[in-house]
Amino acid sequence: QVQxxxxxxxxxxxxxxxxxxxxxxxxxxxxxxxxxxRQAPGKERxxxxxxxWSGGSTYYxxxxxxxxxxxxxxxxxxxxxxxxxLQPEDTAVYYCAAGNTIVVVTSQDTDxxxxxxxxxxxx
Numbered sequence: 001q002v003q004x005x006x007x008x009x010x011x012x013x014x015x016x017x018x019x020x021x022x023x024x025x026x027x028x029x030x031x032x033x034x035x036x037x038r039q040a041p042g043k044e045r046x047x048x049x050x051x052x053w054s055g056g057s058t059y060y061x062x063x064x065x066x067x068x069x070x071x072x073x074x075x076x077x078x079x080x081x082x083x084x085x086l087q088p089e090d091t092a093v094y095y096c097a098a099g100n101t102i103v104v105v106t107s108q109d110t111d112x113x114x115x116x117x118x119x120x121x122x123x
Contacts (some may be wrong), residue, residue: 002026002098002112009094009117012086016121020081022096022114029098030074032112035105036081038092038119045095049081050105059106064090086121093118 008020020036035050049070050059058070069082079096098112099105 002029002032004096004098004112004114006094006096006114006117009119011120011122014087014121014123016086017082017084018086018119020083020094020096020117020119022079022081024077024079024098026077029077032098032100033102033105034070034072034079035097035099036068036070036079037095037097037108038090039095039116040089040092043092045108047106047108048094050102051079052102057102059102083119086119088121088123091119091121 003025005023033052036048037045038048039045047061048064051070051072055072067085072079093116095116096114097110099110104110
């Protein structure tokens with residue numbers, strides 16, 4: 001099993017940047033694919049980005065492609081989401097998730113979720 005804790009959210013002005021972190025417990029972090037999702041008020045949770053266990057493959061939703069970068073440091077049991085050129089529509093609670101495969105993560109078919117961190121982008 002793996003426990004996930006997100007951090008790094010906050011309030012930022014449009015055009016600004018934030019870096020989210022997701023720290024994982026457990027000795028098997030490096031075997032999990034990881035992903036970032038977000039949920040805005042009144043909307044369903046949506047996929048943002050995912051990364052393979054090795055970090056060699058990354059995937060992005062069209063809405064964040066070119067602005068967000070997912071990365072991981074398996075030595076630190078941490079996955080990151082660098083968010084640049086933030087816009088008010090990026091305002092949401094951001095969650096990280098872990099899964100055995102990229103498909104499991106991107107389909108949200110996993111039980112391993114963090115508690116979320118709030119990102120608010122002001123115009």
